[in-house]
Amino acid sequence: MVWDFVFAGEEDESQHLAWHAVASWTWDAQDETCGICRMAFDGCCPDCKLPGDDCPLIWGACNHAFHLHCILKWVNSQTSQAHCPMCRREWQFKG
């Protein structure tokens, strides 16, 4: 028996093999949910409709992550220097 199992790469025509995979994305954060809105990081903040790029996470210098919109709201509501809602350190956006 001579038979061949050909991958597309070896042949001239490229459509002999097509692999369509499925993946899910996740934020590479230590926590599951946003400490402010209690929504999942992989979801979105209460004001957003679409997760992912439209509702990104932001890390502070203290390494705590929040939804960008949530922490911005928090920071803007503070009259003086804002602190991280989790650890009370001064809030600095992580460069």
Added chain:
Amino acid sequence: MADSISSVCNLAILDKLSDGSIEEILESYNGFCAATDTLLNGAGDLSVGPQFVSHVHGLCKHGLESLLRDHFLGALERTFEKNGALKFWRHFEAYDDVSVEEEVFYNALEEISLEKQYQEKCLLILVHALQSYNHGSHDSNEYRVELFAKYQMSVSSVLMATLPRNFPEILHWYFKGRLEELSTIMGGDFPHDDDDDDDDKDDMDLDDKCKVSYRSGQMEIDECYPQGRFLDNNKLVSNIGKVVRDLRSLGFTSMTEDAYASAIFLFLKAKVHDLAGDDYRISVLESIKGWIQAVPLQFLHALLAYLGDSVSYDSVSSGLKSPLASCPSTFYPGIDTPSEGLVRWQLRLEYFAYETLQDLRITKLFEIIVDYPDSSPAIEDLKQCLEYTGQHSKLVESFISALRYRLLTAGASTNDILHQYVSTIKALRTIDPAGVFLEAVGEPIRDYLRGRKDTIKCIVTMLTDGTGGNPNVSGNTGDSLLEELNRDEENQENAGLDDDFHTDDKQAWINASRWEPDPVEADPLKGSRNRRKVDILGMIVGIIGSKDQLVNEYRVMLAEKLLNKSDYDIDTEIRTLELLKIHFGESSMQKCEIMLNDLIDSKRTNGNIKATITQTSQAGSELGDNGVSMDVFDATIISSNFWPQIQDESLNVPGPVDQLLSDYAKRFNEIKTPRKLLWKKSLGTVKLELQFEDRAVQFVVAPVHAAIIMQFQDQTSWTSKNLAAAIGVPTDILNRRINFWISKGILAESLGADSEDHVFTLMEGMVDSGKNGGTNGSIEDLIVADEEGESSVASVEDQLRKEMTVYEKFILGMLTNFGSMALDRIHNTLKMFCIADPPYDKTLQQLQSFLTGLVSEEKLELRDGMYFLKK
């Protein structure tokens, strides 16, 4: 005392009678009797007349007027019985059945009428004799009328007393025969009769109207034409008229009327059945009405005219006109104004026709609705009939029983039931726009569907699956129900923008004046007419109870569909989602929208990653011998939080592919920091080609299938344990999945050394593959792996079970404390205490099915509706 007697009997008069006068009386009486006999039996000989008159005078002189009168009438009666009635009935004796020949019938009637006429003449002689004696002391006319009435009475009583049992039937048969004759004569003229060709039945309705008006138009111009036809009928009708008159004079008035009425009705019924038939694609009402005008009404008109009843009551008849005969002048060709009697007849006949047609259609309503919308003319007919007869409840009852008997059975598929339900809604909406009867009819279907497990799935499929899938062609047959509904709605909105204009006074007035009360059958609990406006989608959602369940099911189906897509083409899905958003609101479709958005994002990201990765990999020349180019690789990246639960199985994909996956993920991480990818390796689709010595076969399979077959590239025989280890799935799953390749004839299974351990070997070509046993080696088959009922997305039930497990502890704890609890108590307690994270939001039914699951797992026990902990 004596006085009082004499005043009554006037016995004193007897004393005054002399012998001479007694003799005179006797003589006159004998003479009178003899003359009477000769007169009555004299067969037309009236020569004894003068003698008779003198005897009468003689008796009258002695005040015996009443005596002689009674005697004469008695004699008449006896003679009539002997000469008339017996002979008359003898004519029919020869016929056992009712089919008496026309001639015999005429002769018999003729004979008895002659006899009666003769007797009436005799009676007239008596009357004259009495009158000439009395010289106007009586009111002569009144006297005559009284006598004739007595005579008439005796005649009819004689006939009735001797009536053979089958005589009414004979009459009926006679009229039926004549009517048929008339119908055939008219039939040549009437446009729609049996001889009508089938092929012009389609445009019958239109055709009919044209012809009627054409005909009537011609009548006005050319008066000879109807006359000619009437001459044909005249003889026939006058014969009938004569028969009717003769029968009436014999005292058979009501019997005759019964006979011809029943004949007409039966004939009409047969005609309706004949015209209506089993073809629902044409409207028959017009032709039936036309036929009523053409045959029975003409017949009745002629008959009534002949009998002299046809006096014109212009003012009265106009008020009594059939509401359906909008322009009667068109319908009475050759007849000036319909008499009141005729209008009454017309109303009766039309009502009867409507009722007959309605009954006919109602019994076949199930079939008609199956054929909907082809059968809409029949529905239209039925609607008109019901408007006239008002027997909607009959429809409801009969249709419900037909439904129960024919549709709501285990044999009918849920899809069929749903389709019938939708057709029913559409059809009944035509008949009854208020939806009152629909409510009643729909209830059993809804109840039944609620008991079926696959109802939601079927509904969602029906709503969203347009098989055509080409949104550019409007109105193609493959449109999903949803699209159709949407079109309907747009049409409705365009037709009447009523709700928005309530502020406008004029419009409000128009609306108010258009108001009609609900039908009496309406259930006052169901709210007012406006709220009951028929909404098909609403009624379908009503089957399930809430739109949330429907949306959830849709989400699962959508996920399944999207995950199995190998391209990113989601135009139809977007369209469906937009339509669903219109009906269910934006917020409930939010998750579905994110899912579609993921696909769009994936397409972009995929392109981006591939574009950047090829540069780097080409530069680094990472591709080994067995490497797979990134060109053939695509990925769908999902936001897993918004997708239904996905059943991810572990799987070791072939090395080169695995390399691709990690490259891809790395690139994604670079582009989208700090996001990373988690592969769902068992999901997706793989298109691959197997090249054999003599052929190449293409397959579209799940990754697990691809992983399996790729293992055979290097090693043509594997034991199941080894293979399972190599691709990283449990042995039982492997055994299930590998069946795909075995069934395609590519792998063969044989028992290995260990009975648990099977050996799979690659076959040389696809020798004994039943499906693809082609001889031509160059055939390329594209075979799509069937999913074997396995879905990559967790079904709604699975999800529910998973969500409910949170509450299992609560429930077990409650039961430990309380001992036993009923279903609704558990439900209420959960509702009360589980308010935070995750709040308890399940329905009673969902809880029940979960508890049933616990019972079957032997954690709980159910006795008399109470749940216990299993000890």
